[in-house]
Amino acid sequence: MEYEQPQAATILNAKIDEEVESLHDGILSKLRDFIVEGHLRPGDRVPERQLCESLGVSRTPLREALKVLAAEGLIELLPNRGARIREFTPDDVREFFEMLAGMESTAGRLACERITEAAIEQIEALHYQMYGHYMRRELPEYFRLNQLIHERIVAAAGNHALETYYHGLTARMRRLRYSANTIKRDRWGQAMREHEQILDALRRRDGRELAEILYEHLIHKWSATSEALGTAEAE
Amino acid sequence: MEYEQPQAATILNAKIDEEVESLHDGILSKLRDFIVEGHLRPGDRVPERQLCESLGVSRTPLREALKVLAAEGLIELLPNRGARIREFTPDDVREFFEMLAGMESTAGRLACERITEAAIEQIEALHYQMYGHYMRRELPEYFRLNQLIHERIVAAAGNHALETYYHGLTARMRRLRYSANTIKRDRWGQAMREHEQILDALRRRDGRELAEILYEHLIHKWSATSEALGTAEAE
DNA sequence: AGTCGATAAATTGTATGCAAAATGTCTAAC
DNA sequence: GTTAGACATTTTGCATACAATTTATCGACT
Incomplete structure (x- = not known):
């Protein structure tokens, strides 16, 4: 010992x-x-x-x-x-990300029905701020705003049970997250484009499309992260 | 180890x-x-x-x-x-159903990627069995098979975390469910049609559509249930 | 008589003690 | 040298005991 x-x-x-x-x-x-x-x-x-x-x-x-x-x-x-x-197997990580994708997807769908115009504008503001960090390649600030935007969408869903479980999930994954504080150049650009789509669907309050985009967005994030983690954790 | x-x-x-x-x-x-x-x-x-x-x-x-x-x-x-x-407010019930809808929707999407042909055939068998109960207006048997089909889809998603949370949710709602062991005639017909669509999307392994149908299906079920519960619990 | 307050009873929160199970060590046999 | 078994130590599981907080009861005062 x-x-x-x-x-x-x-x-x-x-x-x-x-x-x-x-x-x-x-x-x-x-x-x-x-x-x-x-x-x-x-x-x-x-x-x-x-x-x-x-x-x-x-x-x-x-x-x-x-x-x-x-x-x-x-x-x-x-x-x-x-x-x-608890030890997290790659399968556990996959399951977490799938759950996260499902949660955010559902949250997005609900948010389109319930979010206020003011809240949309706040998210827009965060988005453009994040875009600035993206342009200046400020990774930590980018990550922070990224997560903030996702949290805002989840909060806008008006579902406390969902929000609670969402935060539980992100907490469990935080241990994995900090290992992957990196992002590939091309993935970063794609993530930004996806965020544009997210914002667009939210503006139009198109729940189905937002759900779809958010799901794909999170699954892509998983691919990228698991790739980075695969090498990082196989020490 | x-x-x-x-x-x-x-x-x-x-x-x-x-x-x-x-x-x-x-x-x-x-x-x-x-x-x-x-x-x-x-x-x-x-x-x-x-x-x-x-x-x-x-x-x-x-x-x-x-x-x-x-x-x-x-x-x-x-x-x-x-x-x-714990006391469940109508808002709690709404949140539970939204979560359930989100979970099953996600499960359906994943199931389309992973379910075996054999499992699809089993669900088909259950479906036609359920259809028989629908035709003969055998309510309890119908409910049993209905739930069984949904559970099979969730199981086919190949995500243990999702399955665990799903069962936790249904457990929490069981107390509400048994109050609403009734269904309106027209809703019943619609539910059957939705199940046809579910099966169809599953056969075609169209994840997006299955996710969409399952979400709507569960939300409809909530509308019907909350209506029945609204009178039952407002004692 | 009604209300406020103090004391008593009950209930919860925490600590400790004891038995059972598991882990580790040492010895003896091969 | 290795391995198997018995004994000692550690650690967990449960029960009980004590302290703190809440709830109930009763009496005094307006």
């Missing part, structure tokens, strides 16, 4: 008694963030006792949090053998 | 070789079924102590199960005030 947990301890110990937030929820968020940020490697065993000391709480609330995280699919709980950080 | 589906342990109970099912999982399934079957009314407070004695276990595993159920959205946990069976 020589995996570095001390790091975990220091970062996790940040602040525990900040709110009246029931200890359990605090642990849950902290652990979730911690896993999502990628500080625990997939396949790592996570002894309860060790986590307890890191977090400064007893095992009861910790175990409750672990059960929830397992239900969310972030960790897996083997009977009598404790928790492991 | 292979390990089996992690979600199966929590969402489904797919591991039965011995009866060593960890007490926690047993409680989880029992409670979930109990709530889904509608034995606990929405808004009911559920004292832990009472549940403990009913189930014959201590509070620790029970609380772990409650946390998971809360994460799944079946109950809500008020801080220091215990668990309540």
